[in-house]
Amino acid sequence: GAVVSQHPSWVICKSGTSVKIECRSLDFQATTMFWYRQFPKQSLMLMATSNEGSKATYEQGVEKDKFLINHASLTLSTLTVTSAHPEDSSFYICSAGRDLLYNEQFFGPGTRLTVL
């Protein structure tokens, strides 16, 4: 149990285009999903917390108009990188939480975004 999927696993796009990444919890309902970004040989940095049916909470320094997050159901959250630029190239990873008291989270396999 506790499987989280992401799609696509990798994407290459041109500068200025938008890219949508999907995160799904396959066998449990996740009231909260999280989006992280990871640069090479670095740790995971939280971008935003996504709650089903409400607006996402963004971390300081993360542009909410550039990284659009939608959490339309208890099993799906999407991250859209708008007007992507080469500096947005990174490994984007989502996680889903299923425990309200303790923050047990399960991570997706990640999406490698390369912006040309």
Added chain:
Amino acid sequence: GENVEQHPSTLSVQEGDSAVIKCTYSDSASNYFPWYKQELGKGPQLIIDIRSNVGEKKDQRIAVTLNKTAKHFSLHITETQPEDSAVYFCAASTTGRRALTFGSGTRLQVQP
């Protein structure tokens, strides 16, 4: 906010030896401490976690200890195998702020 420090950044051991990775946290309200294993190009995989009401937890070759007074927790891997080679991350969170704060990671290399 929470700050998690992790040491060492790299660790090389011989197959069969034990490996220990240590983390400290700053927020005394943190109550959940997971450890993740990340292989190259993949998402982190939860390998063990510990909650603040427990001092130690073991799962086969992996164990985690928590010292709330000193605000540190450690990952212990015994009888290491080459397939244990990966980057390991510790993390901490509170009930209020549900997001995880990660340590900087430890690259473990198990030499056959």
